[in-house]
Amino acid sequence: MTKLSTFLVLCFLIIFPINTVGAIPIADFDFSPEHPQTNEVVIFDGSASWDNEEASGRSLISWEWDMDNDGIFDDALGQVIQNSFLLIGDYAISLRVQNDLFQQDTITRIVSVGLNPVPEPATILLIGTGLVGLAGLRRKFRK
Numbered sequence: 001m002t003k004l005s006t007f008l009v010l011c012f013l014i015i016f017p018i019n020t021v022g023a024i025p026i027a028d029f030d031f032s033p034e035h036p037q038t039n040e041v042v043i044f045d046g047s048a049s050w051d052n053e054e055a056s057g058r059s060l061i062s063w064e065w066d067m068d069n070d071g072i073f074d075d076a077l078g079q080v081i082q083n084s085f086l087l088i089g090d091y092a093i094s095l096r097v098q099n100d101l102f103q104q105d106t107i108t109r110i111v112s113v114g115l116n117p118v119p120e121p122a123t124i125l126l127i128g129t130g131l132v133g134l135a136g137l138r139r140k141f142r143k
């Protein structure tokens, strides 16, 4: 090996150390319940994310979430977060993970939120008041 080629190999190893060349963070998350309803607390768990070089000491250092689908990951921080949705619909939820080499990966999943069939206390109160009113009318007509 010539001095020049030895020098070039050393430069390459300094710039791209062997144990970091293949490091790739992989973003992944689950959410529960799988079919959430309006106003229900949904747990988003990013612990399924990993780095393919974890055996070489690489690790993930951040989990950032984009909950409003604006492309900015500033809505929540942390491996496990929770959120609830006021309206029915399909929501694109994204997670971005970063490893200790500042390499990143993102993943987007669609959360389909359905209507909560359980009536709210205010609705129950309204129906109850209506029934009492009907009963009162019925008594009036009997007299």
Ligand SMILES: [Ca+2]
Binding pocket: 065, 066, 067, 068, 069, 070, 071, 072, 073, 074, 075
């Ligand atoms: Ca956002």
